[in-house]
Amino acid sequence: MEFFTLHGFMTYSKGITYLVMGGILVFMPLYWLYLTDRDDD
Amino acid sequence: MAISRRKFIGCMAAAAFGTTTGATGLAHAVSGKEFTGYPDSFGVLHDSTLCIGCRKCEQACNEVNNLGKPDNPFDDLSVLDDRRRTDEAAYTVVNKFNGNVFAKIQCNHCQEPACASACFVKALYKDKTGAVVYDESLCVGCRYCMVACPFNIPAFTYFDPLTPKITKCTMCLPLIQEGKLPGCVDICPKEALTFGRRADLIKMARQRIAQNPDHYVDHIYGEHEMGGTAWMYLSGIPFNEIGMREDLGTTSAPELTAGPLAAVPIVVGLWPVFLTGVWAINKRREKIAEQEQAAAVQxxxxxxxxxxxxxxxxxxxxxxxxxxxxxxxxxxKALEEAEQNAQQQAAVQDETTTDPAAETPPDDSGKQEE
Amino acid sequence: MSQETPIARKQYLTPFNVITGVILVIGLVLTVLRFTKGIGAVTNLDNNNPWGLWIGFDLLCGVALAAGGYMTSSACYIFGLKKYHSAVRPAILTAFLGYALVVFALHYDVGRPWRLPYPIFWSQGTSSLLFEVGLCVFLYLTVLFIEWTPAAFEWLGYKKIRGIVVRLTLMLTIFGVVLSTLHQSSLGALFMIAPSKLHPLWYSGYLHVYFFVSSMFAGLSMVIFESTLAHRWLHHKMDDTHLAESDGVALGFGKAASFIMMGYVGIKIIGLAVDNDWHYLATGWGAWFLVELVGFVLLPAILFSMGAREKNLTFIRVAAVWAVLGIVLNRLNVSLIAFNWHLPAADRYVPSIMEVGTTIFIVTLGVVVYRFIALKMPILYEHPDYKQAH
Structure with missing residues (x-):
């Protein structure tokens, strides 16, 4: 994609970033559960 | 509508000035990415030294945008005595300064519009023609664009209870798309307004200043202000004396908010890690404390x-x-007794007399145990 | 519980009920006016001053003062300060009500309130900090609601679903802190787009940091203040645990608030140094800035410290109110008083009586709902069936 304004670029890149953020918020707790699955406590 | 050559600095004029587009654009950068705006986007140059305050542009604007009958007719020049701003009934107004200097204000159609940067529903955006366009169908009416605009241009229909909207100059986008001039530019009798490619307008403005250095302040207002605007101004007196702020700086709106915006994803990425870590450390400490306590008790x-x-x-x-x-x-004792008994028996047998008290053994063992 | 006796039940005309009733009726009238005559008919807002009391107080102060929710729950569940457990529920409830009222108030302020879901579900203006605020407030309101539901489930007796929610506590708490960090700071960052309108003493590249840090002690002070009010009016609903722990909560929170406030004073001075704004201090605006920073941050911080050192609860409670006023002053300065400072006096904004009335109406609504919930549900006491179940 080609962007001519910083505003256009930021709207697009931040949009993707928000999706990444959502992914992180879902993934991290699951990864923690996987990581600590075999702990004794 | 006949397009005056002098009101429309087009492709040929650009060739005459020998320019290449975008050469004069101010670059906007974040994280090493640079943007110089849409190539060939349009703008308007307002030479305030030519403006006579006739309010014809206001009238044309009113007609093009169907803004209804104004409070004062457009030939009533007494309104110029008051300092006015744009509102829902007037997308452009002319103000008078120092008694005989006039300056027209309207949306400056920023290269990096603060209003568009501020809008949380993308109801405002920069069109490739250079116009900053408002889409009423998305607007929530939060008015953050009005907070953000450094030129105080967008207005709001405060007395519309259910469907209020933002109003501002559209640069007559529908007319531009038809290849026509914006209403105000077209009607201006003194050619104080010139429509054309922004890059060409900057060249033209420079030329005017160069040709008449005593007549003009050596500054093109809008070339760099707030990252540059599509509408630009020339003036014979300092710009702050014709109601234009000179302290706006050259940083564009998206650059101003890039810092806190960039902090957002990092907080999302790192806070859960940090906080879970703190929690786990505390939990572990608690567990160890519990174990230690249990061990101590044991x-x-x-x-x-x-x-x-x-x-x-x-x-x-x-x-x-x-x-x-x-x-x-x-x-x-038993042995002694037995011995005694034996002796006694022997004695009885000898003397035939007995002692009954001597037959009971002493009960000492019970007393010792106590 | 003494109010529930048959004789007391007939006393509907208590001063509290009469005053609230009047305010609620006025509020309804103002609501009708707003949605029939328009925002312009009830407010003093104009094209130069698009944001007024409803944003400056209802939104900015409302959100800052509801920060007690994330501060208390994170102290208890993440930082392991279990002794604050009895303070969590009231803090979560006030935070939830606070945010709910903020969203409610926004329905008056924005032009087309039914489009409020647009930025989240329809057209995402991701370049805007207001988008960030909107998304976070929406998500955080949801989180707070879920965090509050165990109290309602206990009241209703839904044991199973309560158990499920309680198991999510840690995740919800962390999520809540993330969201709070983001939108508390972004509320300040909203004004970073307008350096030409906000006075240099308040405008700073650190504006988002200032808003976040100040939200911390705003939340702590508000928890102390609310507990003062609750002790006065809802004492009979508190169990022994709550009563036993509440002094410790006030002292601990006061100590924490004091230290954070000192840190805040430090970073505010750093802001002056970074932007070289010292010379403004000699102006009238500088005096006003010092009133805010010294009079409403530094001094309450010192009073907090005296209260914490001497174990003087009166000092702590007075300092809490003082600090809350300081937060209100700061938010109003940034959004209204020092905003548009360059405009001539005639163009400056002063809220209309109807705007003030609407704000009072919304705050009153919050008090009434809080009182109802705290009287009915296990907020200030632990439900007998769920003791030690956390």
Missing amino acids: AAEEQAAQEKTKALEALQQKLAKEKETAIAAEVK
């Missing part, structure tokens, strides 16, 4: 039990010993 219990056993054993040993002593004493 140790104390064990020690107590051990001491008890020891005491018991000692007691038992003592008892056993005492029992032994008692038995030994008994045996000894």
